[in-house]
Amino acid sequence: MNQRHVLRSLQVNAHSEPQAPPFHLANLISVARRQWPVFGLCLIFFLALGSFYCFTAVPRFTARTSVLIDGVNSQVVEQLSSVAGVLDDEASFLGQVELLKSEAIAFAVIDGLKLQDNSEFMRGAPNPFLRVPRSLLTFFRPARPPSGPDAMRRQALEVISRDMEIARIGRSYVIEISFTANSAELAASVATAVADYYLADKLESKTSATRRAGDWLQLRIEDLRHQSLQADAAVQRFRAANGLLVANDTLLSDQKLVDISLSLNAARTETEKAQARVEAIQAVVESGAEEGVVGDALESPVINTLRQKFLEASRRHSEIVRRSGEAHAQAERLKEEMAEYKRLMFDELKRIAQSYQNDLAVATSRERQIGEGLVKATAVSLTASETQVQLRELELTAATYRNLYQTFLQRYHEAVQQQSFPVTEARVIARAMPPVTPSEPRIPLVLAVSVVLGCAAGAGAAAFREASDRGFRAGEQVRQVLGLRFLGYLSHVAPLVDSLPKPPSGKHEIRSKDPIADFATEFPLSPFAETLRNVRLAAELEIPKRGKVIGIISVVAGEGKSTVAINLAKLLAQGASTILIDADLRNPGATRTIAQHAQEGLLEVLLSGDPPSSRALKDPESGALFLPTVMKRRIPRSSELLASGHMARLLAQAAEAHDYVLLDLPPVAPIIDARAVMPHLDAFVLVVEWGKTPPKLVAEILAAEPQLKELCLGIILNKVDSRKMKLYREYGSSQYYASPHNAYHHEDPDMTVVDLRQAQE
Incomplete structure (x- = not known):
């Protein structure tokens, strides 16, 4: 009994926190085997739908013309309206695309070709899949036929907006204008007319803008000339009134302040070095250890000589102590000599320390004098700096007016030249020709899209069926x-049905009504x-x-x-x-x-x-x-x-x-x-x-x-x-x-x- 409970407890503990099974490639293959009929049915349905569209759609023709926007030519109008004179090519190009799509160009084409009176153009070719919903919409809300010339022009505008495409070719400066119609000749004429009216509109707008810009520049240049002269005169008057002397583009007070600051830094460095030497040698004297004498003895011949004698006496003392003992008379004499040498060395160090103290006093006095001079020079420089701020503001104003005057004068001369010879930066590089083969319906694309939609719908339906399958399967x-x-x-x-016959059962025997009960x-x-x-x-x-x-x-x-x-x-x-x-x-x-x-x-x-x-x-x-x-x-x-x-x-x-x-x-x-x-x-x-x-x-x-x-x-x-x-x-x-x-x-x-x-x- 205990063994059974142990086995069960182990089983429960091993699976106390069950997790969902991971999804592997084998699961995906199993899903495909189960759901391929649904997937195939969706694919066949969408292929049939695409084939029906290709069979019933009206053939349409697309004509294309290409317009080059020359980015090398100078954009005179845009430059005149920009102080920096820099053209944003990308924004300008997108503006040209929107201009081609504008109602002004479309209405010009409609009026020029009389498209509102062309029944073939106005009829168009609706998508066959939209005929049924459009018919139902017309049944519940009858469409009112357009009346008047303006309504016909507006309807023609809707046809052009629907059937015309304006697209940029790659990253180039070429715009492709394409128009789709039931007739190849009509498509070519509309595409060509859009390009021609676009060029005419560009030329007219540029000529008018250049003329207006030139008139405005002439007035602006005269104002800038007077303002530039007045700003230069104000600079000279302010410099003379405040006595601002300049040498090598720098005030004399500022140059003096820089020199004193450098001298003060050097004096502080000397003071710190002297202070360090004094503290170091005082530490050696206070310690009384002969080992600390070595650093300063290298610079003093007297200490160096005494040090050598001390070391020699120490060596001899050690030999005598080793041979005769510490109480030997010669060992006592050498010990007294070593003490005398040590006293002489520290006396010499005290003399050197006194000389370092004198050097420190001199350096400190010099640093104090230079600091007092720096304070005075700083006061003078601050006064000059406050005045110089006002001077620089006046000089900046004068330079700004001078640069503006020169820039606008150059632009004015360019505008005058453009008025005598106006040109546009756009030209047609490929005129539309009547297409030979229809562009719609695009059978390979329709079938490919049908396959993609069929696969997506089949995958979605299969995924839905799998998600709906909530029972245990394995x-x-x-x-x-x-x-x-x-x-x-x-x-x-x-x-x-074919189970073996059974003998009739008695009152106290089982009578199976379902043969499945005897299956095992x-x-x-x-x-x-x-x-x-x-x-x-x-x-x-x-x-x-x-x-x-x-x-x-x-x-x-x-x-x-x-x-x-x-x-x-x-x-x-x-x-x-x-x-x-x-x-x-x-x-x-x-x-x-x-x-x-x-x-x-x-x-x-x-x-x-x-x-x-x-x-x-x-x-x-x-x-x-x-x-x-x-x-x-x-x-x-x-x-x-x-x-x-x-x-x-x-x-x-x-x-x-x-x-x-x-x-x-x-x-x-x-x-x-x-x-x-x-x-x-x-x-x-x-x-x-x-x-x-x-x-x-x-x-x-x-x-x-x-x-x-x-x-x-x-x-x-x-x-x-x-x-x-x-x-x-x-x-x-x-x-x-x-x-x-x-x-x-x-x-x-x-x-x-x-x-x-x-x-x-």
């Missing part, structure tokens, strides 16, 4: 989403029976005791749990004592299937306290016992009855008398009966309908009842469609290898009967 999905053991598949079995015993080598044997193996491993009490449950009604329970009971009874109890007190499906003739059952056993076998029916072939539920009236408190002590005593009696006790329980989502009897059970087997029951619902039920998940032996996917199951195979999954395993499975009733009889003999 065992790997059960393990990954729920974290439970997958016990196997049970195929959707059709009614057995009639076809013991089928995949159906193999899945049920897998349930038995899981029960043996998880519940190592006799008298295993197992509940058969489902999440919702109609998933086939009663059929599974009946077949499992008959299969288990072939090798072990088995009793099946119909504990679905509200909807006893197992009783309706195999025991409609029963008069007594579970309720009578609970009330009388008799053993379960006293009211049980027996299967004559397998020997399985079945305790039905006879519904003589509605039971309002079925959950309390299943959770009662009477039910616990009944299950205990059944467990003592039989190896397996199976309970066909109600679904767990709508009612609580299965949860009420949970404390009396050893395990559950959860039956889920293949492709129908939402995984989210199953996961929520198991999450809400942790004990139910802990006691669950595994999940069976029931009512599997074998033909559709092939479409959900993925490489490496158990379904992928289903075909090679068919040699181990047989569904031949004749073969089964022979095998059973041989086994009985």
Whole structure:
């Protein structure tokens, strides 16, 4: 018993946080195998739609003319209106494109070619797909025919705007004008007229603008000349009044301030060096260590000589001490000499320190004098700087007026020249010719777009169908989403027409109304029976005791749990004592299937306290016992009855008398009966309908009842469609290898009967 709980706890912990299965290439291939009919239907539909359009569309012709906008020519009008004289080529080019699309050019073409009176131009060629909606719109809101010349011109403008395209060729300065019409000659004439009227409009607008710009420049130049002269005179008067002397473009006061600042920096450097020398030599004198004398002795011959004598006396002292000992008279004499040399060295250092102190005093005095001079020079420079700010402002104003005067004078001369010889920067480089072949409909493009739309619609429809498929389809999905053991598949079995005849049953025997209830015993080598044997193996491993009490449950009604329970009971009874109890007190499906003739059952056993076998029916072939539920009236408190002590005593009696006790329980989502009897059970087997029951619902039920998940032996996917199951195979999954395993499975009733009889003999 403890071993079973340990195994289950390990299983629950291993899958405590199930995650959605990752999407791989194999999943994409499986989706394509399942949804290719929908994808192909969408593709064929859009290809047929595109073909119908190509067949019914009216042929139209497109004529093209090219206009070059010469960016090398000087843009006189734009330059006159810009002080900097720089042209933004990109913005100017986009402006020319919009000018070609403008109503002014369009109306000029309409009036020049009399297009409002051309019936072929005004009729156009509407898209055949728009004829039906336009007809319906006209029916509900009748169109008023245009009246008057202005209305006809406005209608012609709409036709030109619809059928004309203005586009830039790459990154060049060439604009392509294309017009599409029912006639090749009409398309060529309109495209040519647009280019011609565009050039005429450019020439007229440029001539008028140049004339107006020249008149304005002449007045502006005279004003700028007077302002420039007045600004120069103001600069000279201000310089003379404030005595601002300049040498090499710099005020004399500023030059003096710079020189004093450099001198002050040098004096500060000298003071810091002197201070550092004084502090260093004072530290050596205060320490009294002869090792510190070495640095300053390098610059003093006296200290250097004394140092050499000190070292020689020290060496001799060491030799004598080593040979004769510390008390020798010569060692005492050498020690006194060393002390004398050390005193002389430090006396010399004190003299040097005094000279450094004098140098520091001189440097400090010089730094103070230069600082006082800097303060005075700074005051003078500040006064001059304030005055110079006003001077610079006047000089800047004078230079600005002078530059403006020169610039506008140059532009005026250019404008005068342009008035005598006006030119445009645009010219036609390719005139429109009547096209030979129609441009619409573009059959390859239409078919290509149809293919793309068909593929997109097919992919969308396939994705929608896949997203709508919320049921469990594979065992790997059960393990990954729920974290439970997958016990196997049970195929959707059709009614057995050719099943073997059975002898008539007695009053206390099972009477099966549905041949599917005997499928596992009639076809013991089928995949159906193999899945049920897998349930038995899981029960043996998880519940190592006799008298295993197992509940058969489902999440919702109609998933086939009663059929599974009946077949499992008959299969288990072939090798072990088995009793099946119909504990679905509200909807006893197992009783309706195999025991409609029963008069007594579970309720009578609970009330009388008799053993379960006293009211049980027996299967004559397998020997399985079945305790039905006879519904003589509605039971309002079925959950309390299943959770009662009477039910616990009944299950205990059944467990003592039989190896397996199976309970066909109600679904767990709508009612609580299965949860009420949970404390009396050893395990559950959860039956889920293949492709129908939402995984989210199953996961929520198991999450809400942790004990139910802990006691669950595994999940069976029931009512599997074998033909559709092939479409959900993925490489490496158990379904992928289903075909090679068919040699181990047989569904031949004749073969089964022979095998059973041989086994009985």
